Amino acid sequence: MFYQWAEDDFDLPQGVIPLGHDAPGDHRSYIMYHGTTRAAAQSILKHGFRQSLGDNLMLGPGVYLSRDLDKASRYPIDHLEGDKVVIRVSVNVGKVIAINHQRHPRQKNWHDSRFGEVFDTAWVPPNCGMVKSGLEEDCVWDPNRIQILKTIAPKPVPAAGGRGYM
Template sequence: MSGTVFFSGWRAVKDRIKTLSEDQQPTTGRVYTMFHGTQLKNAETIIRNGFVPSKDGLLGPGIYVSRNIDKAKCYPPNTDKKDKAVFKLKVRVGKVKKIDCDHHPMQKSWHQQGYDSAWIPPHSKISSIKSGREEDCVWDPARITLIDVACCVDDTKRKKLRRLISSQGTGNASDCDLCHQDESGEPHDIQTCWDCGDRICPFQDKHVCR
């Protein structure tokens, strides 16, 4: 038909969902950005070998992280800030248990009850948390991907650690190679364009046939 324009492809309009606020409970099965503070001397070992769960703590054994970077900056306690590093992480929280008071019946037994992570909300009734900031504990280190060094006073050491992260391939290991978004929670449904035959991801900003 004269004047008809044929085309194939799309442009996606993203739903700009706000980042999960500190007081919102992590949703089971989702992936969140969190932070972990450590001694600078241990940073390279963590990057190379992964996290080693604490044997005990407020929430029992596990890796302690927080969505609040200021919380992570306080760890380890009694350590000068020049001797600290704060890692930026992607955390697959799995099944989450909320712990919000002293002597909670599942405070240290949440994993035995089938949970993958425990979450203390900000301004909880747990008396030992004086800062009022939220805290999380993840049982399995495999749920945590180290993606960046968020804080390090020594810029030279920070750059060195970032290069090491890049060399380990952890910075973007779980990103889709088409849309470049995280797919560690669930693989994206890659399809073939019915017109040009290219591989396409439904989360791409756009696809235009060649």
């Protein structure tokens, strides 16, 4: 079975800025997306977002999102498409830092005052070499900056061609 990801509405909440390839502006709100499984989405809807934790995370702890629906719809990678869900959110990004290359000096400590200025969101620009897909990624430190708007599930697409024809 083939699936297609599409939003069924394109109305942006007042004051929210649509996707662009420019850096997110400080203290602005954006529509972003988080790809996950159906079960995890239910937990997020019930309890809210929590920081991802672990040493192997590209930007360290935080909530990983993207302003690009295509990017979010790929997650979790190697999971059945029919069990994936994307959560559409509005995010006040606060103070933003661009992490635009591997081994950036603030790559994993952008939120920590011991290393200088504190940032609320780390933004990985598209096509900077940090992400294989070449699509942007964002990491928000404080889950309270995120407002859940709705979930988006992939829609089954009928196979091309008709039955009974040879």
